[in-house]
Amino acid sequence: MTTQIIKTTCPYCGVGCGVDAKVENNQLIAVSGSKDHPANKGSLCVKGASLHETVGYQDRILHPTIKNERVSWDRATHYIAEQLSQVIEQHGPEAIAMYVSGQILTEDYYVANKLMKGFIGTANIDTNSRLCMASAVVAHKRAFGSDTVPACYEDIEHADLVVLTGSNLAWAHPILYQRLSAAKQARPHMKIVVIDPRQTASCDIADLHLALRPGTDAYLYNGLAQYLIEHGYIDHNYINSHCNGYEDLLKQVSHQTLSDTSHICDLEDDLVSMFYQWFAETERTVTLFSQGINQSSSGVDKGNAIINCHLITGKIGKVGAAPFSITGQPNAMGGREVGGLANQLAAHMTFSNPQDIDQVGQFWHATSMAQQEGLKAVDMFEAVAQGKIKAIWIIATNPLVSMPDSESIREALTQCDLVIVQDVSLSSDTLKYADVCLPATTWGEKSGTVTNSERTISRQRSFLTPPGEARHDWQIICDIAKEMGFNEAFSYKTSADIFREHAQLSALRNSGNRDFDISELSLMSDQAYDNMPPIQWPINSAYPKGRARFFEDGVFFTADRKANLIPIQPKLPAYPATHNELILNTGRIRDQWHTMTRTGKTSRLLAHTSVPFVEIHPATANAFNIQENSWVSLQTPVSKYIAKATITRSVRQDSVFIPMHWSDFFSSHGKANSLVRPIRDALSGQPEFKHSPVEAKSLNPRSQGVLISSLPFSPPSYVEWHRIPYEHCTLWELMSEGKTFTLSGLKAYYPRIKDWVSITDSNENFLHAAGFIDKQLTVLLFSAINMPSIDQPWLLSQMGKTIPLLSRHLLLTGVPQDSTQACGKIVCSCHQVGENTIINTLANGNACDIDTLGELLKCGTQCGSCVPELKSLINLHQA
Amino acid sequence: MRNIVKQHNPMNSPIHTNLKKPHLVIIGCGMACGKLLEALIKRDAEHYHISVIGEENTPNYNRIMLSPLLAGEITQEALILNSLAWYEANRITLYSGEKVIHVNTDRKSLTTDVGTELCYDHLVFATGSRPAKIPASGQHLKNIFAFRTLKDVEGILQVVHKAKKALVIGGGLLGLEAAYGLALQGVHTTVIHRSSHLLNRQLDSAAGALLQTSMEALGVNSILNDEVASFEGSEAVKTATLKSGLTLSVDLVIIATGITPEITLARQVSLACNRGIKVDDNLLTSDANISALGECIEHKNTTFGLVAPIWDQVEILADRLIYSRQSPYVQRPSPTKLKVSGIDLFSAGDISEKTDDQVILIQDTASHIYRKFILRNQRLVGIVLFGDVQGGNTYFELLDSQQPIPHLLPPLLLGDLTTHSAIAESAHLGSENDLTGATL
Known part of the structure; x- marks a missing residue:
């Protein structure tokens, strides 16, 4: 047996923690945080710490298929190449799209981008990072002239004021939150402000929480700019030397008074001015912003409203002072580096600069260089729906769940000529719409690099054998590219080859005019690549060991090297909630990741929250007649979401909150994003996930309950359900408003099970049943009008067990029966006194003869038949 | 005529007669x-x-x-x-x-x-x-017994070791208990029962069928929907002819059709x-x-x-x-239990279902467990427990007290009596429903 520690990085959030993977005989047996990784310094959150429980090969796609039929890789590759070439020939390159993911590695991303933009000839490649930080990218570019994250994680620790705005750092970026929390503990004077309509877990360490009206963030930050200007807290020297557009900004914000701000943000004046004053007087201020800002129809403006405040006070490029966009995904930043977004070219070059296009085309020896930006995610799927795009290639993402207006995505994919899905998990909803399905490798099997939110490039390393015929994403893409005739440009032997080319491209005619420059790595050996420690870009001759902060010198990447102050006119969300509607907010929960295809595999991560929910304020719940834990439907004209209510004061009265993770695989109507309209920011194309008007309705279950099954089960169409997978079985929460669950129905679903124990009610108010195969507990159902109170962990622990024949109907109580209460074989039939009870009574000395037994237990006092048996028990067990 | 009190004392015991005592x-x-x-x-x-x-x-x-x-x-x-x-x-x-x-x-x-x-x-x-009489002819033959007295059993025990095939007439409590006794003595025993299932007054047909299976396992077969028309034999009984026409060879008969x-x-x-x-x-x-x-x-x-x-x-x-205390006697329903070792059954109340009754059924075919509860207007009116009789007396108390129980369903009926005990305590049901009335 060999034990190895492999240094790699976590595949979850944008913090990008280092992970030490303990591998024995090609098995991942444990994980721990890498002590030498700058992001986490040894810590891991619960998701990361459970990684070894999610690498099982169950639910993996193992072979390529075409129209659900297994084919060889050669056949699949040839088929795709042929089909794509045909589409190009008949409809032009714009009829092809690729939709990729912040989950894939930079090398995968690089070749995908290269194939689309340089060889197929379209920039119709977009990534699910569009849903995450596209607004921040545009805000950065507008302000800095480049998509530059100026800060590093240490700045959060050095700051005296940290503003978390639109970020539930505690759950979305747990390790960064832990660092912040530890810093505050070490330096108690540090202040933390949370700006979020919801009172999230991040508020636990906050000095101030502003539960602003959803979508009014830009007003709050314009108000801040106005406050800073009015009260003389701005840095005139910095503005004069390093910023453009101050006059316009002044004009834009000066008319907005503090009371205007408080009114529109639905906040108290005192609290707003407290935040403003703290910001004004704290030199070291970091504003950490995330999806609450980005996922908006005016997300770019919101980002710039924040950046404006930092620029006019000079709180940027300094230790502990910066606006800091934190990304959701592990490699959203890597995607930005290679140009994974449709409006990016590559290596932080842009389509708006024709020279850039030529340069990249030449570098790639491109045969068909795209000349303009492509379609961003929402537009891309709309073009699919309109038939403009004939072939879409989806890699490592589940748009059917994650995109807004899921129904329209379903329709688009259904009618698309060619849908290629290259993925890992069979539980991806998108797979159902694939014409061609390609099995890819995943974390633990893949090898390459990722970049985290502070620009640190880290290696992900492989240590597991891929299952079945799974191949690396970059290999699949290159094979298809070669089959299409682009042999030379895609003849990489290793991911290191790709990385070196990527590094070379970053250096291409880059004399400090582009922020992204890793030229120092462009000649690195395979061995150096293999051993590459985490390093923060840029990595060039000026900064060979990386650079913690940008803009210390006040020099930006605009033409005049000055930052742009962007005057913005705040806008409310595109669709306000009308009377009787509530504002839907969506977000992450602590222990799940994205659409749960990985984190849904381990019960440890499902323990915290195992089913979707609707958080609703008590007053609102009252108004809508919704009780705690009762079923609720949230509806738009096109879709609905059904889950149980959690009544909490953590949401505003005008809002409801639901988790974003559940898919059609995990629930019947649990897709949060099916309620989200495809409204997006005009500049970034990022959808407005955080603000959707919905109607709320309390549902009246005729029957609800829990089914635990070791066998496959597909719920009938009249049932609402949530699926919770466990290691050896699956738990289904079920609810039906119309029909009830019947024993005959249950038996019909499980023809293999002949051995049933049940409690049935002729009024059909409840049904509890247990099914056995070879005496082993295989299926359990508990249903009733009201949710039966059962001990789920205990029931789960009974699955697969052989239950003693005479006590197995007691399973149907749903709770463990105290074994000390079991009376044993009945001795006295009249009074039903059991052997164990009698023996215990005798052994305790509480009774010593027939009379005292009779007085205590009544046994033997009626018909007297058991008296002889009692006598023999007395002889045997008398104390 | 001897007057007053006994002159004849068969036990010769000294009796101190107090003439003043009634x-x-x-x-x-x-x-x-x-x-x-x-x-x-x-x-x-x-x-x-x-x-x-x-x-x-x-x-x-x-x-x-x-x-x-x-x-x-x-x-x-x-x-x-x-x-x-x-x-x-x-x-x-x-x-x-x-x-x-x-x-x-x-x-x-x-x-x-x-x-x-x-x-x-x-x-x-x-x-x-x-013992109740049956109309069959030939009951004068030897080896036909009632099952009522010690003398009956002594008579049976004298011949049982020679018997090979026994018939028990009557598939009620007494008949089944007699049949069980015979089967344990190694006699091939068949019960003849008039109704379509055993213990038809106490059990529904499903529980009756389970009982039949359990009795078979103990060595007792049953013939249902039939009666003995006549017994034949010269001195001792040799055959029994049933109304259906079936003739059975038999050398021991117990008639236990009731009292x-x-x-x-x-x-x-x-x-x-x-x-x-x-x-x-x-x-x-x-x-x-x-x-x-x-x-x-x-x-x-x-x-x-x-x-x-x-x-x-x-x-x-x-x-x-x-x-001289006159407290009126009030009839109360009483549960039925079979005294056959290895077979637990319990029945009480009205087990004939009416159309609007709510029937709750617990079934475990493999374990031979069957529990049926009949509710009328949310109150328990009939109970049949087979295979697992735990909680029977508690259910019987609920039946007797006629308190509404829907809120206790279904755990209570599955044998989780904890839900009930709190209620029983508050209602003082326990003492009120002591069937024996006093500890003897």
């Missing part, structure tokens, strides 16, 4: 009598001079245990409830093996078949019952009788000096065959006889 005479020395004696003595051993006249040659024994005796599971001594020594110690005069042939209610005296004459101040009829109140003497004495001796709520017959209890009586058109109601009657009667 004389209580009990006719019948069965279980009701035995229990009544205990109840009287417990209240006041000196209140009466008591005499007991019993036809059988034994003091009170536990009739319910005749089947384990038949099965060879216990000895005869284990059956005896009140020994002769007990009678002696309690100064009760027992006239064993005597049959009362005349009662003069005017003079308040009686005469037995051996000439004992007693005067009584109060007389109690505890004459019990006799009929023993009212021959009562009728002769002109006590008001119907099926049984009519008694009022105080268990007084039409004669103010004569009470009656047990299987021989008819109270509000009901006769009795289970011990539980008779134990209630014992308490009522003892209270009246000793304390």
